[in-house]
Amino acid sequence: PTTYEGSLVSPDGARYAVVASRFNEAITRRLLEGALDALGRHGADLDTVDVAWCPGAFEIPIVAHGLANSGTYDAVICLGAVIRGATAHFDYVASGVASGCQQAAMQTGVPVLFGVLTVDTIEQAWERAGTKAGNKGAEAAAAAVEMVNLTAQIG
Numbered sequence: 001p002t003t004y005e006g007s008l009v010s011p012d013g014a015r016y017a018v019v020a021s022r023f024n025e026a027i028t029r030r031l032l033e034g035a036l037d038a039l040g041r042h043g044a045d046l047d048t049v050d051v052a053w054c055p056g057a058f059e060i061p062i063v064a065h066g067l068a069n070s071g072t073y074d075a076v077i078c079l080g081a082v083i084r085g086a087t088a089h090f091d092y093v094a095s096g097v098a099s100g101c102q103q104a105a106m107q108t109g110v111p112v113l114f115g116v117l118t119v120d121t122i123e124q125a126w127e128r129a130g131t132k133a134g135n136k137g138a139e140a141a142a143a144a145v146e147m148v149n150l151t152a153q154i155g
């Protein structure tokens with residue numbers, strides 16, 4: 001039997017794009033810092049990592065789809081912060097960005113990683129943006145490296 005599993009060492013020439021939403025920018029900027037740090041430490045060439053900023057999480061999927069569809073990138077990392085306390089339409093934004101990112105991946109065949117926080121409070125967001133619950137941006141970046149290697153194996 002064959003076991004496919006992606007290593008956590010970014011292959012030479014791998015290209016990554018990051019989509020970050022500006023809404024709750026104090027949080028999403030930390031997610032971006034974590035993602036870029038993780039990509040570099042996993043051996044990616046940071047000079048070739050491109051970053052797209054969009055207004056809010058709801059706009060992430062269309063940008064992610066465009067980047068994935070361009071054929072330039074081996075993976076697209078999506079970063080955002082949807083916080084229930086701040087919005088009456090939390091469920092629509094949160095479910096929209098989640099299903100939209102999944103659709104972008106399935107429609108293009110390019111891994112689209114979900115580093116979008118969907119939390120109830122600002123404190124929960126900070127916990128996941130580089131404090132006691134780690135950095136979801138860094139986690140999504142590591143998963144992107146693994147997926148680039150895994151999809152290369154599967155062909």
Ligand SMILES: O=c1[nH]c(NC[C@H](O)[C@H](O)[C@H](O)CO)c([N+](=O)[O-])c(=O)[nH]1
Pocket residue numbers: 021023024055056057058059080081082083084086087088089093
């Ligand atoms: O990224 C977010 N966008 C939010 N709204 C904006 C949304 O993503 C779109 O940018 C907006 O609806 C325009 O399309 C949020 N809230 O509403 O609270 C939020 O918490 N996070």
